[in-house]
Amino acid sequence: MSATPSAATTATPVAATQSGAVALWWRNLCYVFGENPLSAIAAGLFVFFILLAALGPWLVPYDPLASHVGDPLSPPSAAHWFGTDALGRDILSRVVIATRLDLGIAVAAVALSFVVGGLMGAFAGYFGGWFDRISTRVSDTIMAFPLFVLAMGIVAAMGNTVANIVLATAIINLPFYLRVARAEVRVRRDAGFVEAARLAGNGELRVLFHHLIPNILPPMMVQISLNMGWAILNAAGLSFIGLGVRPPEAEWGIMVAEGAQYIVSGEWWIALFPGLVLMLAVFCFNLLGDSLRDLIDPRRRT
């Protein structure tokens, strides 16, 4: 009976009305942003990246693939804010255009592992039995590899394409979604509201899809946002070592790789700008993930 009311539990109970729930959510949001102004910055960055990805082609000053729009290897200037690369391509334009590809790969991969892993986990957690054993075994086997190395192996075996980068990234992320979904469904499987739905004559599948899965979405969303940054890093890492995206396509990882050889001779801008933007994007998603977790699950605030 320690009389220290912890900050997380002091919120007065709010009636389960819609407006009450929204008010509570809003207060939590204000709290999270107020507590950590970085969250607000992250949200701003997020919007910025979405706009870049959506409007990139209309924003760029030069054709990202056209060489000799400027002198090769010229440092940042008024005409070329981020400088030009060895072929005289405008780095700013390439960095902006690459946003869509990089985010696209990550979003596609995360969506794939969310849907497949989430469904597998939900079924495994709900029905148990052989499906549970097999899916757990599959996820354990994936986790028995250093994940980036497994992704390399998958892309090498399946073929060096962007689609396979997406697939490989999805596979190595699968276990995380599977585990979260399985655990969350298991703890709710025998909860009162599920039992009530079952007694009301709902079939097992209906109970699972209409009552359980909607309830596990919040922790799954947290997993997604925590995962996005990592998925971007992974995809960029794979293209950095020459997998997936092929030159002359603009992609952050490959642009850093193209700039790598010039770093030691002092032409820093070729690798720096795509690298910085990549870092910023990952940073933005990680911050957002932390904030979202604080918002949805205040107990796990660390």
Added chain:
Amino acid sequence: MNALSNPLLEVDRLAVEFRTRGGTVRALENVSLALAEGETVGLVGESGSGKSVLSFAAMGIQDAAARITAGAIRFAGQDLLAKKGAAMKALRGREMAMIFQNPRVALNPIRQVGRQIEDVLARHTDLLPAARRARAIECLAEVRIPDPERRYAAYPFELSGGMCQRVMIAIALACKPRLLIADEPTTGLDVTTQAAIMRLVRELSAERRMATLLITHDLGMAREYCDRIAVMHAGHIVEVGPTEALFAAPRHPYTERLIAATPVGAASLAELAAIDGNLPDLRRADLPACRFAERCPRRGAECERPLALAPAGASSATHLIACHRPLTAAATEARHAAFA
């Protein structure tokens, strides 16, 4: 303030606050309580009434957010609040010791229980390692743990809850303290073990003439094991008195309700009365002088006035209450006689 002439532990008009995001929690206010050597005092009240805050403050292990804003705590004549960290730590575990609820999690899970006793001995005595080990085994034997040599090397997860509580008592009593604070020592144990643990505490307290502060929300237990009882409500002590007098004729309306809400006082479950309302929010700026007033059926205009513990009547210097409109001794005695 208190009727004891030479108390071992004396809490004098203590006030403790917690600064939290939601405001300042006035967890204790004007709390006075004294314990004499060899005496067992029960501290009872609902969860959140401040029982543990009081005991943690006495031990000097309060939460970092806690501030002692007024009052004094004296132990054997020494002012504890004036003591620096190191001096206080030297006292803790040697002169005054504490046992807690849920013994299975109150022990270090990855350290042999014998070693945990030795840690205390190493801190407070000059015993050499071999003698320490022997003394640790002796401590285990003193709390009636069978086969103490073997149990020395056990980990908490290998012992039952009752055994763990015995180990915790052994840790607390290893240096033969003069004061033991037992904070709900039987919570989390099954019923038969509860009685065994309480009997052990009583025997050891009697053997060593140790003052014991038993914190509990179980009035039946308090009645069985305590010489005196102090009743807490929302950070105030509302009534203190000898156990029999307090049970026979509770004077504070809260004590009366509390006894009525306990199986000991009621003849059947049907007669168990719930206490209306909840503890007031201690963060409120407009806390009333009597924090029970808002739940009290006997509330009157005078209840707004400042309040302090005072003798319940001319005849009872040891029975104190903090109430402007107390129950009369005769009325409650008659009611309780009906149950007896």
Added chain:
Amino acid sequence: MIQAILKRLLGAVPAIIGVVIVTFVLTRALPGDPAAYFAGPAGSTEAIEEIRVKLGLDRSLPEQFVSYVGDLVRGDWGNSLTTGQPVLAEIADRLPASLELTLVGLLLAVVVAIPLGVLAATRPGSWIDHLCRGITTAGVSLPTFFTGLLLAYVFYFLLGWAPSPLGRLDPYATAPDFVTGFYLIDSLIAGDLETFASAAKQLILPAITLALFVLAPLARMTRASMLGVLSADFIRTARASGLRPTTVLFTYAFRNALLPVLTTLGMVFSFLLGSNVLVEKVFAWPGIGSFAIEALVASDYAPVQGFVLAMALLYVLLNLLIDVAYGLVDPRARLEA
């Protein structure tokens, strides 16, 4: 104890079986027809068929699997097309370089992350706590290949403090005699301080790059688990017994807080072995990562599969070590084993 370790060893068997099955599937999933691939663009139908038989591709999948496992056990991991050497020999040759880099990186990370996490947990809200939070959020956002390049630019090109980011030794030093394969250790055994200094200088930037990346999860976990333990009931008991703050912090809190950190170490190794590949490419480090990348670029698949398998087996082994360490710290795990 020995028995517990043996049981853990047995527990790793399913993981190893899983790994071998996956690598087998990956080798059979090579783009197109492996036989056609090995026969080359000019291969006739008969030649392809001949290779198919030679590779055993005409047999059923279970049969192929059995012979695949047999080959692995015998140490026949195929040959590298580019170097013509057996893959296993190549990997064994380059493994010490990768291991040295990985372990030094991990050591650096642990030495910084654990005190940082502990300090942050014991002083919540202080500057060190904010520093810890900043580092943990920023750290996991760092693309290793980019931080590596940045470090090389600053410390080699701008400041000139570090040698050129190429390989394990500067061009004028000779490798020490092979004992462990770790240049730092071998040069000390040989008593050659010059080589030791050269190896250390080459190693420091890539090791820092790796450490920066895994620092974050380690510090984050240390801080969180230390915070959790410090508010545990048994810490209150220890404080109520008047134990010295150092005893409470180290003997009681830290040893307990270490358990979740050890568990995280598994994930950390996964990150470490993955980013190792990227760091090796950036610093031209002659380990198995660069070997795999070279093979990938040349579409030489046997070394890539060998690399994946070797890394996975290494990872299983590391996890096993973590398990054993966990058992040493936590008596409860010993019992369950």
